[in-house]
Amino acid sequence: MAQPDWQQLSTDVISLLKEGRRQVLAKMHQTLTVDEKTSRKDLVTNVDKGNEQFLIGGIRALDPDAQVLGEEGFGDTVTSLTGRVWIVDPIDGTMNFVKQRDHFAMMIGIYQDGVGQLGFIYDVMNDVVYAGGPAVGGVWANDRQLNAPANLALADGLMGMSAPLALHDVAHTQAIVEASSGMRVYGSAGIEIIHVLLGKTLGYISQLKPWDIAAGQILLNTLGVRVSTIDGQPLDMLSSNLVLVATEQAQRDILRIEEDDVSL
Amino acid sequence: MAQPDWQQLSTDVISLLKEGRRQVLAKMHQTLTVDEKTSRKDLVTNVDKGNEQFLIGGIRALDPDAQVLGEEGFGDTVTSLTGRVWIVDPIDGTMNFVKQRDHFAMMIGIYQDGVGQLGFIYDVMNDVVYAGGPAVGGVWANDRQLNAPANLALADGLMGMSAPLALHDVAHTQAIVEASSGMRVYGSAGIEIIHVLLGKTLGYISQLKPWDIAAGQILLNTLGVRVSTIDGQPLDMLSSNLVLVATEQAQRDILRIEEDDVSL
Incomplete structure (x- = not known):
């Protein structure tokens, strides 16, 4: 499939996600098998796996x-974006999934030679798929096309944050x-990004792995929202970034706060 | 009305709240008149008023x-709970209301000689009224009666927080x-309390005025959740409390963290 039919592919991915949701909901109220990955706050469950x-089969x-x-x-072991x-993030916000059975997402981003083409964030409990990208010329929340959020200054809106970064004041997050x-x-990159897409927050800062931001970067950029490292550089999509x-x-406004501090 | 028919009163208050919601939704997408109260982060709008x-007319x-x-x-100028x-809190989470048009609540608590009898928290955008109290023997989310949330230890659940308290580490909130x-x-006491009622968080800490916690205290206590000051004392319902x-x-677990620190 050298030249995919992106519109058809988008439809097919949404069908796949909806079947994934049916399976997740069926398993969600059974006893979960929860394992710790790097710490007691970094979880994975049988449902994630x-x-x-x-x-991936789909x-x-x-x-x-x-x-x-x-x-x-x-x-796969991916070492190049060629x-x-x-x-793929099968359950983004696993802690929310485990403790709340709410406020988690499934996410898929499709890149072509390093360029984001299609992104999908599925707010599972609200049953809304946020889907779109350059390949289809817009972003939709289910059937409703989204307008670009207002280009607000930092003083005029709410900031989404990863709790550990804010509590430890990493990268001037408190300023x-x-x-x-x-x-x-909100405890889930996907749910945070949905808030930005809808203009309910004007940004989000977190340390993120590729699967946490791959879909979001595509959707956000399509609506004119910037995605970079905390010092304004492009993300490395094969690594972890302070996003x-x-x-x-x-x-x-935020890059000015970062630059003003000589200790950075 | 020395001896109210509490069940009828509950029904009447829910009708009143639903009419309030219709008016709020109608005004919500018009231009709001936003005024600052004590600071640029403490807002009131024409819709709150x-x-x-x-x-209050109702x-x-x-x-x-x-x-x-x-x-x-x-x-009224209330100086006694006799x-x-x-x-009444007409819009709890005014910042969310202004910036998100989402994640805010209407709240009413009814006290009889200082004892909470009926509480109401209306999640306006999701159209769910959380209502109940000792006077009606339970708590309902619309027509669904709620079970008491699991009695989790601190290590086993998520904590809701007021951002300023956590960022300034007031009262050992970071520990x-x-x-x-x-x-x-989540930015609204009402929305935070709903999460506790549903067992999605196991607690919440914030500096709160009587209208921020009056309804919530009644609903929470009815489901066995404790509401106190940060050092375990009963709230003063005519004052501001660190709740x-x-x-x-x-x-x-939390009171032990507070007591262990001699500097408190």
Whole structure:
């Protein structure tokens, strides 16, 4: 599939995600098998693993020659973004999934030679798929096309944050929050990014792996929201990044806070 | 109305709240008049004021001899909890209301000689009224009766937090977050309390005025969740309190963190 029919592919991915949701909901109220990855606050469950295997199986059927990078390791060992690369997070916000059975997402980003083409963030409990990208010329929340969020200055909106970064004041996050209208912490990159897409927050700062931001970067950029490292550089999509998501104006305000501090 | 028919009163208050919601939704997408109260992060809008006037008018019709304490000052100057006292927050989470048009609540608590009898938290955008109390023997989310949330230890659940308290580490909030499964910040006392009622977080810490916690205290206590000051004392419902909401076990864990620090 050298030249995919992107519109058809988008439709097929949404069908795949909806079947994944049915399976997740069926398993969600059974006893979960929860394992710690790097710490007691970094969890994985049998549902994360099962859903990644399911999604990757579906992706292999749709796009057999592509590389697939999955959070839980059921994909390929991806060392280059050449060709088509699918980046998959089967359950984003696993802590929320375990403790709340709410506020978590499934996410898929499709990159072609390093350029994001299609992104999908599925708010599972609200049953809304945020889907779109340059390949289809917009972003939709289910059937509703989204407008670009207002290009607010930092002072005029709420900032989403990863709790550990804010509590430890990493990269001047406390000064950034202070300059904003306030901080919100939702506990899932996908749910945070949805808030930015809808203009309910004007940005988000967190340390993120490729699967946490692959889909979001595509959707956000399509609506004119900036995605960079905290010092304004492009993300390395094969590594972990300290990510700054922000409206154009808020990005400028935040980069000024970063630059003003000589200790950075 | 010396002896109210509490069940009927509950039904009447829910009708009043639903009419309030219709008016709020109608005004919500017009231009808001936003004023600062104590700071640029402490807002009030024409919708807060209009809805408080509407709700208090309805309360006067239902219970003419009661005292009414309202956030925006359209009620009585209440200096005693003798008799029946209604405590009203017309828009809880005004910053969310202004910036998100989402994640805010209407709240009413009814106290009889200082004892909470009926509480109402209306999640406006999701159209769910959380209502109940000792006077009606339970708590309902619309028509669904809620079970008591699991009595989790602090280590086993997520803590809701007011962002300023956590960022400034007031009252050891950072140690409390560290001992929990993680912090969430939703930006509205009502929305935070709903998460505790549903067992999605195991507690919440914030500096709260009477209208921020009056309804929540009644609903939470009815489901066995503890509400106290941060050092375990009963709230003063005519004043501002540093409030600790927590499951019984988590309350014990948190009070131990507070007591262990001699500097408190």
